[in-house]
Amino acid sequence: MATSHGEHPCSLVRVGCTPYHRGMDRPPPPAGIEIHEHAPLARHTYMRIGGPAEYFATPADLVELERLMLWARAAAMPMRIIGGGSNLLVADEGVSGLVVSLRRACGGIEFTGSRVTAGAAVMLPALARAAAERGLGGLEFAVGIPGSVGGALQTNAGIGDGRCIGPLVREVEVFGGRGFQTLSRYEIHFDYRHSSLRGAGVMVVGATLHLEPRPTAEIQAEMRQLLEARSASQPTAEPNAGSMFRNPEGNAAGRLIEAAGCKGLASGGVRVSELHANFFVHDGSGRASDVLALMSEVQRRVLETSGVWLTPEIVWWGDGAPPAPFAGAPEG
Ligand SMILES: Cc1cc2nc3c(=O)[nH]c(=O)nc-3n(C[C@H](O)[C@H](O)[C@H](O)COP(=O)(O)OP(=O)(O)OC[C@H]3O[C@@H](n4cnc5c(N)ncnc54)[C@H](O)[C@@H]3O)c2cc1C
Numbered sequence: 001m002a003t004s005h006g007e008h009p010c011s012l013v014r015v016g017c018t019p020y021h022r023g024m025d026r027p028p029p030p031a032g033i034e035i036h037e038h039a040p041l042a043r044h045t046y047m048r049i050g051g052p053a054e055y056f057a058t059p060a061d062l063v064e065l066e067r068l069m070l071w072a073r074a075a076a077m078p079m080r081i082i083g084g085g086s087n088l089l090v091a092d093e094g095v096s097g098l099v100v101s102l103r104r105a106c107g108g109i110e111f112t113g114s115r116v117t118a119g120a121a122v123m124l125p126a127l128a129r130a131a132a133e134r135g136l137g138g139l140e141f142a143v144g145i146p147g148s149v150g151g152a153l154q155t156n157a158g159i160g161d162g163r164c165i166g167p168l169v170r171e172v173e174v175f176g177g178r179g180f181q182t183l184s185r186y187e188i189h190f191d192y193r194h195s196s197l198r199g200a201g202v203m204v205v206g207a208t209l210h211l212e213p214r215p216t217a218e219i220q221a222e223m224r225q226l227l228e229a230r231s232a233s234q235p236t237a238e239p240n241a242g243s244m245f246r247n248p249e250g251n252a253a254g255r256l257i258e259a260a261g262c263k264g265l266a267s268g269g270v271r272v273s274e275l276h277a278n279f280f281v282h283d284g285s286g287r288a289s290d291v292l293a294l295m296s297e298v299q300r301r302v303l304e305t306s307g308v309w310l311t312p313e314i315v316w317w318g319d320g321a322p323p324a325p326f327a328g329a330p331e332g
Contacts (some may be wrong), residue, residue: 011078011320013069013176013203026075030067033057041099042088044082045147047280048239049288050090050317052079053099060107062205065175071146073177080317081203083151084123086242091318092288111136115170117208119178120150124157124165128223138168139213143223144230146242150204150287153197155313158188160227166190168209176202188202193246193313233275236279237315245278245310254278260301262289267294288318295325 029035038057042048044151054077057066072079078097082088106119107128116136118127124147128139141163145152149165153172158164169190172183174197181202189196197204230236245253257263257277265272269286270296273279280294300308316326 001185004241013081013201014071027071029055030064030071031069033059033064035068038094039092039099040084041085044101045085045088045090045241046239046303047089047241047282047291048284049112049291050088051092051093051094051288054096055098056101057098057104058101059326062175062180063067065100065102065105066099070174081150083119083121085147086146086291087151087155087314089241089288089291089316093318095317096319101201102148102203102205106150108206114211114213115204115208115281116211117206118149120148120204121147123147124149124152131211132216132219132223133215135213135219136211137219138211140219140222140226147257149207153195153204153207155193155198156195158193159257164190164284165209168211170210171208172197173206173314174200175205176200176203180205183244221267233276235275235279235281238273239284240273240281241314242277243278244280244315244316245298246313248308248310251308252278253313256288256302256306256308257298258312260298260299260305261296265294265297267291267297270294272298284331291326292323299325302319 033056035058038052038054039051040052043202059068066329069079079093080099082101102121106121108119109119109122109127111134114136115137116131124142124145131139141159142157142165145157147157152165155217156164156166169188170186171185172188174181174183243253247253254277257272262272263274263277268290269283270280270290273281280291295312302308302310312326316322
């Protein structure tokens with residue numbers, strides 16, 4: 001589904017209702033906040049692919065964040081939040097509007113008993129390790145997921161055995177057109193690689209999670225095992241964006257892609273990993289258009305061999321209508 005900007009709704013923070021047009025006159029940016037124009041996004045994504053953001057800012061605190069949001073609203077331009085960039089594919093043409101990193105504004109971790117309150121920009125592996133040092137378990141599964149707390153809450157990040165972030169959540173602090181709000185766990189719905197926060201038009205600024213006491217040595221041993229299993233089964237040394245496609249009900253996307261003979265299939269500088277077929281790896285010379293072409297070819301072959309249409313797990317950022325792999329199953 002496209003918004004009035006032609007964007008996929010899950011990436012946009014709702015700041016205003018007037019459609020934005022590139023080149024439209026807009027109010028000057030807020031004074032005293034460093035805002036970069038035409039900032040390359042490739043360096044902010046795990047895939048190392050993607051064109052520039054029209055504007056890019058890393059506010060120092062929530063006050064600056066609010067001023068940036070008011071500017072985006074006054075200019076009627078889209079505003080997106082980038083976390084770890086580990087689940088993103090950015091168009092070669094880049095994106096119009098403002099992209100914000102919460103790295104400076106939302107980077108804190110605070111423990112209170114068996115609860116931890118973490119800023120949206122805290123990376124899951126760092127949070128899992130900090131909890132382990134305090135003898136708190138529950139986040140072991142997250143040690144190899146290279147996303148931020150805010151990104152993880154959008155997608156209910158988790159691993160194959162069913163462990164995910166949703167059940168740990170007690171409260172989530174969000175910020176949007178209606179200001180700051182604290183949502184309780186009962187106001188948020190989590191399911192497989194999805195949460196009701198996605199598409200809600202708000203950004204996550206922080207979350208409180210409930211953890212369980214567990215000996216540090218046990219937690220660390222389990223985390224080591226999980227990391228070893230990951231490096232044996234996933235192409236961790238090459239740029240990639242994690243799982244490209246969602247697992248269809250009762251099956252694994254990687255298995256279907258392998259069965260369709262796609263391992264090693266390439267488009268430009270991007271190819272289907274030989275280690276794990278649901279990962280695409282980038283040799284440094286690829287473009288988003290290569291990723292899209294490869295996604296389309298994989299979707300076509302899997303549909304032909306298994307009758308299953310693979311839905312992307314990664315998020316697309318681009319202007320205009322979503323490209324073919326993100327536009328849904330073909331008719332008929
Ligand atoms: C090597 C590798 C392994 C991976 N393994 C796993 C795995 O085991 N399990 C798993 O679930 N995922 C996995 N992933 C995917 C990814 O790490 C997760 O989806 C992660 O939760 C994405 O978080 P992020 O901060 O990187 O989000 P980004 O990629 O930065 O953004 C993704 C989306 O979330 C939005 N977003 C980010 N932060 C916020 C915020 N604060 N408020 C509102 N919206 C926000 C963005 O606007 C965007 O729409 C893996 C990825 C890689 C590269």
